[in-house]
Amino acid sequence: MGHDDLPPLELAFPGPERDRGVAAILSGHKTALTGLLEIYEHAGEAVPAAGQRFAVLDSDGRPAVTIEVVEVRVVPMKEIDDDFARAEGRGYADAAQWRAAHEEFFRSEGVSGFLGHTPVVDDDTLVVAERFRVVGTGSP
Structure with a gap:
């Protein structure tokens, strides 16, 4: 199965933030990602499931890496721990740094x-916390 057969996954928005995320996946530093459940619901998208594969797109919309989801949890923000925060591969030292960055992004x-509105982001805000592994890189 090539990238073209996989659903696309876009980290953040095109530009430096997405580029850093893709680079962190390619380097092996990023093995987790978090999405706001409200975004999935608004887009009419199902929450990913373990075993699902995605083509992670770069800022130009080209597949850069293929990942396979190994774990998915829908949890309140307050349940994200330091280990998960570090697995995000963005240099977070702990869950507090992860939280501050995600609150800023979710309210962006x-x-x-x-x-169509600024979401409420607090301890009980539900996030989709995924762990994944890389299963392929580059174009097929």
């Missing part, structure tokens, strides 16, 4: 524009 203009 891009997310608010997509949802």
Whole structure:
């Protein structure tokens, strides 16, 4: 199965943030990612399931790496721990740093524009916490 047969996965928004995320996956530093459950619901997308594969797109919309989801949990933000925060591969020292960065992103203009409002982000906000492994890189 090539990249073209896989659903696309876009980290953040095109630009430096996405480029850093893709680079962190390719380097092996990023083995987890988090999404706001409200975004999945608004987009009418199902929460990913273990075993599902995705083509992670770069900022130009090209497949950069193929990942396979190995674990998915829908949990309140307060349940994200230091280990998961570090697995995000963004240099977070602990869950507090992860939380601050994700609160800022989830309240960003891009997310608010997509949802049509600024989401409530607090301890009980549900996030989709995924762990994954790389199963292929580059174009098929």
